Structure formats: structure tokens, C-alpha cells
Amino acid sequence: MANAGQQIGHLERGVGLWGALSTNVLNMVGVGPFLTIPLALAAMGGPQAMLGWILGALLALCDGMVWAELGSRIPNSGGSYHYLLRAFGPKSLGKLMAFLFLWQSLLVGPISIASGAVGFADYASVFHPLSATHLKLLAMALCMVNMAVLYRSIRSIGILSVVVTVVVLATCCWIILSGFTHFHPATAFDFPPHAFQISHAFWLGLGSATLIATYDYGGYNNVCLIGGEIKNPTRNIPRAVLFSIMIVAVLYLAMNISILGTLPWREAQHSRVIVADFMQAVHGAFAARVVSLLILIASWGSAFAILLGFSRIPYAAAANGEFPAIFAKVHSKDHFPTVSLLYMGVASMLMCLFSLADLIAGLIVIQTMLQFLGQCIAVILLRRQSPPGPGSFRMPLYPLPALVALLGWLYIVATSQMKHIAVGAGLTVAGTVFFLIQANRAREWPFQKA
Template sequence: MSQELKREISLLQATSINMIDMVGIGPFVMFSLVIRLVGNNLFIWAWVFGALTALIDGMIWSELGAAYPLAGGSYNFLKEAYGKKGGPLMSFLFVWQTCLQSALVVASAAIGFGQYFNYLVPLTWWEEKAVSGVLVILITALLFRNIRTIGKMAVFLWAGVIIILLWIIISGFTHHQVAYSPLPQHGENMFSISFMLLIGNASVKTIYSYLGYYNVCHLGSEIRNPGKNIPRSIFISIFCIAAFYLTMNWSVVGVIPWQEAMHSKFAISLFMERIYGPRTAQVATMLVLWIAFASLFAVVLGYSRVPYAAAADGNFFPWFARLHPRLNFPYVSLLFVGGLGFICSLTLRLEDAINAILAMRILVQFVAQAIGVVLLRRRKGTADLPFRMWLYPLPVVLSVAIWLFEWYSTGVAALLGLFLMACGTVVYFLARNSWPAVAKKKIT
């Protein structure tokens, strides 16, 4: 293939893409749901657990992303880690589940946008779905351009996200009305199995709100100085977003008691209404929708590179490897992710989509990658690694344990993940001989 992706995304742009992917509509829609799932003032520990999960797993992504800065992220990590025998199957299963769950991620963001839009204009179910579908179409159209322009757009959207979050946080702390403590007040035991299971169930929703700290790895072949900028972007994103989420939660329940906030679908809008009045709350709601829009922009951008990378490597359906002849981006892959996301946004419920997202990707992606780091270190050593995770192998052990715990916490959706893995394995062995290698890369 004569065309190649170009390294034109700076550290600021990469971090912007990560952060707007992470924030999205998730923390605003999940705010009251997390409180209801925990049922007491200790709900904020589910957000802390989500941040720790992202940080631990971020070390694995940083080591792999710096070592293999190519389009597709996990596709390349799994291919290299599992070698000639297992690599093609594992990398294919990742692309297989990504093609399915990326549509769920896109749909969940669009559905959340449509639901929150109800605060401004009451909508019927069909009108809400129409808003979600139109949003996906608009995002796909905006991404139909070269990566240099997209990088600049990401920084612009990111600046808006930061301003909005700071406004919410500062407003809460300057209008503090309710005493809040994250410590046990009525004899709760934070170290009991029942509490851990409760936090595990709620953290499925908070981890969803942190997902995206690794988006930069999907764009690895478009990042400048990837050995340094990929780890930096990941850790900056995680620390900043964790600080924003924790202070935002604390800020909101300092104005609206958590017992009241847990019953509101529009807790952030209610919070701004309580402080500034209904008109300002409407403005704040529009800004929350800005955040959701920015996140969906980053999500579709990152996922569109995964099927492209696999097809360009001869390990997936070849038409996904096509680049736009003038703008030089994987337009077939982009249209596929956007089109399937559009369909899912019209047919699914938000909570079902979130559980399925985690259940589908935990085993093939997160757990398999953590094990893959060990395999790569044993086979290749660490002398040539641009970044080495701290306290190895502790992050690997903790990551596998946490992800298996989260997989179990998704409930029935966990079985869906296993079923799709089995289907993907069958498709791989039936179709692999029909994929001519577009580009042959050495698997060691």
C-alpha cells in the first residue's frame, strides 16, 4: 500500500483526544445511578476504585503503546505478545469484539446524549432515538477529514470540556450548603465482602466513565515521539480526569444531598439550577451536551483505526484497509464504526449497552494484554522498552484480578462476552484463508 498514516498528533492533541474520550456523558448520566447502586454516602469510593483501575491498567497500556506505536493499539499488542501460533487468533478476536463493542460505545454515548437532552426539551422515546441517531451521523461527517485538522478540532473541544468541568466544581465549592463525608457514619464496614461486592457492581458504571485513557494507543502510528508521548498522555489523562470526577462528585453533593441526587436523572442540571436558577441550568445542560459531543468525536476517531490496522496487516476483511485517496484516513473503517453505532443507538438501552461493553472486552483485551506483557518481557527482555511500568509485576497481578472481578460483576452480560469470543473463533478459522495479506509484518 503506497499510502501511510502520518505522525502529526502532538502530546497536547493526544492528551486532548484521551480526555474528551474519557469524560463524555458518562459521569453525568452515571452520577445518580452510582449513588443508587451503593445506597449510602460511601458511593464516592466506587469512583476512587475506577480511578485506581485506570491507573493500574494504564501502566500496561503505556508500556505496550510506547513499544508498539502503531494504528490499532491492542491489535498489535496481542499479535506480538502471543507470537506466531496464538497472535493471529488473539489479535483477530480483539478486532472482532471491537467491531461489535465499538458500536455499543458509540451508541451508549449517543443514547446518553439523547436522554440528557430531555432536560432542555421533553422528548418521546422515538424523538430521543432520533436525536441519538442524528448525533452519530454528524460526528461521522465531522471526522471525514485529515488527521491534522482533527487534532486541532480535538484541542478546541478539549478546552470546552475543561472549562465546563471547572465551572461545575468551583460552583459547588463556593455555594457549599450540605455537609458530606465519604467515611462510614452508620456502622458500615468498608472491608467487608458485601461492601466490596457493592462497590464492584457500582464500579462497572464508574470504570465505564474512565474508559478512553488508552485511546492514544489506537492512534499510535499518528503520534509524534510515541515512546514518550503515549505514556505521558495516558497518565496525564488519568490523573486529571480522576481529580475532576472526585471533586465534581464532592462538589455536587455539597449542594444537593446525596439522598436527593440519587433520584434525579439530571443531577448536574438540578445542581446548577439550585445555585443559579433555571436559565443558567439550561446553559449548563447545553455545555454538558458539548462534553458528550466531544467524547463521541474522540471515540469514533479511535475505534475507526482498529479494523483498518488489522486489514492492512492481512488479518481482517481487506476492504477495511482502504485509505481516502485525498485526505489519507481509513474512510471505510470510519463509515463502518459510525454506521453500526447509528443502528445500535436506535435499538439499545443505555444500561444494557454499558454492561455489554465491559463484558465483551475484559477477557480478550484487558486480561489478555496484561498476560501479554509478561510473555513479551520473558521473550524479549526490557532493555529496549521506551517505557517500563513501575513495580512490575504488581500492576499485572492487580490488573488481572480487578478485571476478572469486574467481568463477574457484569452479571449475565459476562456470558455474552464468552459467546462472542466463541463466535469470533469460529469465524476466524472459517475465513482466515480468504484474507490476502495487504501488508506482511514479522511476528516474533
């Protein structure tokens, strides 16, 4: 598919550890936890929803070790595309697995970006009531602004990430301290009758709460998507992945317990802007508006970081000759992928036409079915092919973390609604058919001549 006349450039390794870590944290701490705490409470019917956050943190840590080893071993922009291709065979099944990752990323990327933008617009309504049309236009405008901000050198983006991350962490600390100073154990641990009774409904509720938690924890892999732009990647990629998970897990758990210890869960589960309601109860209306402004900054930063990461995936595939060469075009001066960035930005604007619930609904299930399950297997296959090189990260207790992550993702899919599973399955079938048609035309695997 490559055009012989197309200039394919190389990315610059201009992001250090702090830039990489802040990019991950920005991706993880967006508007998600400020909107989804009520969803988790409703899923389990009480503060026992904290189990979902704890299970989500465990799954994120185990899966993070998978990402850390793969990212340290294959530090290329595009992340999973390269991991799946190499693990499953670049001339056999790996071609299909890598293509399916690319296939789903063309939809998952814009959906992920749009979910942050739509959440931003929802929280903006705290300051002024907005119609449904105005909310969609505001979300689309945010995507456009982020596309413009990212249309520049990666060095300045790394500095910007650090600045916004400081704002995000300060906001989280304010929420946590406010909660701890007004904490009431009887409110936090007001479990309904039979809250921990093991039943089919309990496991379904726990699965839903864990899915919500993994959506909010998601983003620790962002540094792997820009692996070709990370300095000293064999050390900095694993550090950025694992440190970001630990930081955000502590923040999330502390924020949850702080809010649950102040707002009765029966009231909180119906809130659309739970942190604003929390600050209103603790400090009054002015604090509620200030924290809402800070959350808007956080949600902007999250959408910004997701666009940064996903804009590198089509570039990586095109640079490898597996996608139209126009996506491999980089800026002649600042060395960033131009066409790939513009595609993700425009597509995310279109996705803003859907509601936040619609965007979140199938996101985790689709990624799990077409990417996360395959990666847990990929890290084991690569270990069998050859051990990690000198200085590369090796997951502790191998292969236990990979197996725990694999079981965790299977549990989330098994407890999801059938319509979401059907979307993931349909996307897989459609992608496989498209791949086979293209492979047959090019007489490539599995149609190559013996």
C-alpha cells in the same frame, strides 16, 4: 484476504502531545459521569460510593501503565490488535487473541460510540421534552455528524480536539467551584447505618460502583488506537495515557464530592440529569440550562473521539492482511481510513436504537473478557521476550501494576451479573469458532501442515 489490486495506504503522524492528550481527555470526559453518578450512589446505597471512584482510579492508573508500555513499545494504529498478536505469537495463539480483539471491537466500538450519542440525546431533553423515537433519531443524527466531521485530515481533527477539551475542562471547573462554595460536610458524609459493614452485598455493590467508574474513566487508551498517527510516539503515547488519567481522576473525584456536598444523596440517586439538578439548586434555572449545553458539547466530543479511535482498528487488521483489504483503504489526499470510518459510523447509528442502560450493561465485561485481561498478560510476555527499547516507557515497580490491573479486572467480572458474563462468554465462543473455521479453510494455525 487481501486484494492484490487494492491500494493500501499509510497513515500520517500528524498528532502531537497536546492533540493526543486532548483526544484522550475528550474520550474520558463525555456524558458518562454526568449521568452515572446516581447509578453509583444507588449501587452502594450512599456516599460511600466514592470508594468505587477511588478504586476505579487506582485500576485505571495501573492499567494505564500497561497501555503506556505497550503503546510506547508498539506504536501502531489498532493498539491491542498488535500487542496481543506479538505477545502471544504471530504464528500461534496470538492470531486467535488478536482476532478476538478485532471480533469484539466490531461490536464494542459502535456500542461505545452509541452510548455517548444516546446520552447526548437524553441530556438534550433538558431543553425540550422528546419522545423515545425522537431521542433515538437525535442520537443517530449525532453519529452521522461525527462521521462527516472525521472524514478529513487528522491535522485539523487534532486542533478541534484541543478546542473542545478546553470547553470540557472549563465546564468541570465550573461545577467543582460551584460545589465547593456551597459545600456542606454533613450532606457529603451522610452515610447510612452500616455503610462500611463488610458483607457479600458490600463487595457486590463496590464491584458495581467500580464498574461504573471504569466506564467513565475509560478512554485513556484512545491514543493507542491511533498510535500510527502520533508524533514521537515512544514518548507522547505514555504521556498522553498517564497524564489524562491523572487529570480526569482529579476532576471526577472533585466533581463527585462537590455534588454530594450540595445535593442529598437520597435525592441525587434518582436524578436523570444530576448536574443540571445540581446547578438548579446552586445558581438557578439559567445556570442549569447553560451547564446542560456545555455537557452536550462534552458528550458530542466524547462520541467524536471514540469514533476516531475505533475507526482505526479494522484498518490496522486489514493493513496486516488479517481482514478484508477494503478496510485498509485510505483517503488519497488526507490519509485517513475511509471504509473503516464509514463502517463504525453507520454501525453506531444502528446501535442507537438500544437504550443507554442496554448499551452500558455489557460493555465493560465484554472488553475485560476479550481484551483487558489478555493485555495484562501480554505486557509480561513481551518483557520476557525482550526488554523495551531505548527511550521506551517502562512501568515502575514492574510487574506489580500489571498484576494489580489483572486482579482488578477479574474482580469486576466476578461481581457482575451473570447475563453480562454470558454475553462476553458467548461472544468469545462465537469468535473462536469463526476463527477456527477460517483458519481451517486457509490451512493456517492451528491447522497448518507440519
